[in-house]
Amino acid sequence: MxxxxxxxxxxxxxxxxxxxxxxxxxxxxxxxxxxRCAEETTATGELDGAIAWRIARTDCAGGAPPFYDVSVGAAGRALGTAATSLGAPVPLEVRRLGADRIGVSLDRPWRGETVVEIRLRRTGGPAERIDLTAPEP
CATH class of the missing domain: 1.20.5 (Single alpha-helices involved in coiled-coils or other helix-helix interfaces)
Structure with a gap:
């Protein structure tokens, strides 16, 4: 034993x-x-209806293009990713388009638009996630 x-x-x-x-x-x-990566917040704000937003830029060593993350959510709560971009287009700001929609302003047109529309859930988080690096159809 x-x-x-x-x-x-x-x-x-x-x-x-x-x-x-x-x-x-x-x-x-x-x-x-x-x-090897450094993240900085390039813009933040709060929209009508207590919706907070943040645009973060991540630069990594090795010559990779910068990665942008647009996060949205109810103020005071965790933010969810609404849009991402690798290199271009660069997201500049977020604005309210309606009761359940926001718009992400871009530095250049993406699919013919300089403002990308994103639907919101009732909780204030994004209902969809858009990859701004995806090729145009």
Whole structure:
């Protein structure tokens, strides 16, 4: 019986030691890749109806184009991504278009429009997510 307990303890120790290597590798990779990117908020605001918005720009090393994230949500709550862009077009600001719609102003036309319309849920979060990098149909 004693030998059985020692075997189980040794097996548990060996499995724990083997599990540490992939976990440590993942943590190291995450720290390395995250340190190569810098995020800054380029614009923020609050619309009528207590809708908050934020445009963030992420620049990563290696010459990759900047990544833009437009987040929208109820003021004081977590924001959800409404639109993303890699390089161009660049989102400039968010404005209210109606009771359940917002518009994201762009620095250049996308699919013929300089303002992209996004539907909102009743909670204030985005009902859809638009990839502004997607090719035009």
């Amino acid at each position: 004693q030998e059985h307990k020692i075997f189980v303890l040794r097996l548990a120790a060996a499995l724990t030691a083997l599990a540490i290597f992939p976990i440590a590798g993942f943590v190291a990779f995450d720290m390395w890749s995250g340190s």
